[in-house]
Amino acid sequence: MLNCYKLKSLSLLLAASVSFPIYAALPESQVETLDMLKTQALNDDTAYQIIESLTTEVGARMVGTEGEARSVEWAMQKMKSLGFDKVWKEESEVTLWSRGSLKLEIAAPFPHPVVGLTLGGSVGTNGETLTAEVVEFNTLEALKAAKKGSLEGKIAFVSYRMERHEDGHGYGEAVGARVAGASIAADKGAVAFLLRSVGTDTNRFAHTGVMHYEENVKKIPAIALSNPDADLLVNSLQRGKPVTFSINSTASGPTNETVTIANVIGEVTGSEQPQEVVTLGAHLDSWDVGTGAIDDGIGIGITLAAGHYIAQLPQAPKRSVRVILFAAEEIGLAGAKDYVVKHKEEMDQHVMGAEWDFGNGNIYSMEPGVGPEALASIRDFADYLAPMGIAYSSKNSAKGQSDMSALGNEGQPAVNFDPDGSDYFDYHHTKNDTLDKVNQAALKNNTAVYTAFAYYAADSNVNFRK
Incomplete structure (x- = not known):
C-alpha cells in the first residue's frame, strides 16, 4: 500500500499532467475558443432543431419536385436566421426522372404480392404487366459470368445480402449490383432486373438509389426488393419449380x-483572410421516400449549426467558413460538379473541407488529406479531439466525402470524419428515413467535432496544401 506522502506526490503529478494538455502546440487563445464552441454544441440542440424544421416544413426533396424547390428557399432563410452574413444560391440544370407507380408480385407457383421500389433512373413497363421466369444469381460477379443469351426472355435476380459494418464498407460490396446490374442483365438477354435492396434492415420496405444504363444496351426495368420479399423469392426458387x-x-x-x-451557400466572413475559405458540406436533396432526416438531414443540421456557433463569436476566425448545401447529390453529385466549374479559378483559395453524408453514431476516427508540412498541425488538432474518443488515422489520403470529393479532386485539402454507421443502412434511401431515427446524443457530439474543426482550420495560419 502507498503511504500518504507517495499518494500526495502521485496526485500532484497527475494534476500537473492534466493541466498541461497534450495539444499544447495549438495556440492557447485558440484552445479557449475551441473549448467554448465544443461546450456550446454539446449542450445545445440547434442541429436537431434544424433537422426537425427541414423534415417538418419541407420533407422529401427529390430533384425536380416541389419539395426540392421549397428546400432551397428554406435553406436560404435558415442560413440568414442562423447568422451567416452572406447567403446565396448557384443554379444549374439537370435531367428530370420520374418514379411513377409500381405493382410487383411473385406470379407462380406460389403467388404473393411483394414490396419493392423502382431504382432511380430506371425505365418502367409503360403500364403493361411484364411477367417472366426468374433466374437467381448470388452475386453480381455470378451474373457477369452468365453466358450471353442465357437469360433471353427472363428476369435476372441478384440476391446478395449487404453486411452490417461500423464503417459501412458493406455498401461498397453491394451497391455495384444496384448501379450496373440492369445493363449487365440486359446484355445477357434479360427483360428485367431485380436485386435484394442495398440495406441492412429486415423490414418490409425497399431501398431505392440511382442506377445507370450502359450505352448501346437495351434499357430494362430495375427494381429493388425489400429484404423479407427477397427472402420470399429465394425460398420460392429453392422449391425446384420455375418461378x-x-x-x-x-x-x-x-x-x-x-x-x-x-x-445553397452560406458564409461567415473571415476577419483577416476572408478570400480563403474552409468548406463544410452536406447535400440538400433527398429521395422521394421518407423525409430525408438521416440522408442528409443530419449533415445539414451539423454544418448549419457549426456555422451558427462560429457566427456568434465576438471575433470571427481569420478565414471564412463556407457551408455548401449541395444540390442533386443523389443522382450523381451534379451540384458538386457544377460548384467546381463555377469556382475553378478560386479553388486554390479553398484551404480545407469536410462533409457529412454518412452515419448516425459518434465519430470514432479522423483521416487527413493534407500536405506533409501541415501534418504536424493536424496531429495537434487530432490530439485535441482524442478525449472525445476520436482516433487519428495516419493514412493522409482523404479527399472529402461525397460531394466534397469533387473539390478534393481539384486540390482542396480535406479531413474525413468517420462515424459509427452500424444502423445507417437500416434507413438509407427508404420511407423509414425519418426524424425519430436521428441519434440525438451522437448528433450533439458530432456537431461539436465539426464546429471545432471548422474554427481550427479557419483560425489557423497553416497552409494545408504544403
Missing part, C-alpha cells in the same frame, strides 16, 4: 426534361 414474377409500372424513367437545381 415467374410480374412487374407493372407507369411513367417511370427519364422524362427528357430539364429542371433547375441550386447549391
Whole structure:
C-alpha cells in the first residue's frame, strides 16, 4: 500500500499532467475558443432543431419536385436566421426522372404480392404487366459470368445480402449490383432486373438509389426488393419449380426534361483572410421516400449549426467558413460538379473541407488529406479531439466525402470524419428515413467535432496544401 506522502506526490503529478494538455502546440487563445464552441454544441440542440424544421416544413426533396424547390428557399432563410452574413444560391440544370407507380408480385407457383421500389433512373413497363421466369444469381460477379443469351426472355435476380459494418464498407460490396446490374442483365438477354435492396434492415420496405444504363444496351426495368420479399423469392426458387414474377409500372424513367437545381451557400466572413475559405458540406436533396432526416438531414443540421456557433463569436476566425448545401447529390453529385466549374479559378483559395453524408453514431476516427508540412498541425488538432474518443488515422489520403470529393479532386485539402454507421443502412434511401431515427446524443457530439474543426482550420495560419 502507498503511504500518504507517495499518494500526495502521485496526485500532484497527475494534476500537473492534466493541466498541461497534450495539444499544447495549438495556440492557447485558440484552445479557449475551441473549448467554448465544443461546450456550446454539446449542450445545445440547434442541429436537431434544424433537422426537425427541414423534415417538418419541407420533407422529401427529390430533384425536380416541389419539395426540392421549397428546400432551397428554406435553406436560404435558415442560413440568414442562423447568422451567416452572406447567403446565396448557384443554379444549374439537370435531367428530370420520374418514379411513377409500381405493382410487383411473385406470379407462380406460389403467388404473393411483394414490396419493392423502382431504382432511380430506371425505365418502367409503360403500364403493361411484364411477367417472366426468374433466374437467381448470388452475386453480381455470378451474373457477369452468365453466358450471353442465357437469360433471353427472363428476369435476372441478384440476391446478395449487404453486411452490417461500423464503417459501412458493406455498401461498397453491394451497391455495384444496384448501379450496373440492369445493363449487365440486359446484355445477357434479360427483360428485367431485380436485386435484394442495398440495406441492412429486415423490414418490409425497399431501398431505392440511382442506377445507370450502359450505352448501346437495351434499357430494362430495375427494381429493388425489400429484404423479407427477397427472402420470399429465394425460398420460392429453392422449391425446384420455375418461378415467374410480374412487374407493372407507369411513367417511370427519364422524362427528357430539364429542371433547375441550386447549391445553397452560406458564409461567415473571415476577419483577416476572408478570400480563403474552409468548406463544410452536406447535400440538400433527398429521395422521394421518407423525409430525408438521416440522408442528409443530419449533415445539414451539423454544418448549419457549426456555422451558427462560429457566427456568434465576438471575433470571427481569420478565414471564412463556407457551408455548401449541395444540390442533386443523389443522382450523381451534379451540384458538386457544377460548384467546381463555377469556382475553378478560386479553388486554390479553398484551404480545407469536410462533409457529412454518412452515419448516425459518434465519430470514432479522423483521416487527413493534407500536405506533409501541415501534418504536424493536424496531429495537434487530432490530439485535441482524442478525449472525445476520436482516433487519428495516419493514412493522409482523404479527399472529402461525397460531394466534397469533387473539390478534393481539384486540390482542396480535406479531413474525413468517420462515424459509427452500424444502423445507417437500416434507413438509407427508404420511407423509414425519418426524424425519430436521428441519434440525438451522437448528433450533439458530432456537431461539436465539426464546429471545432471548422474554427481550427479557419483560425489557423497553416497552409494545408504544403
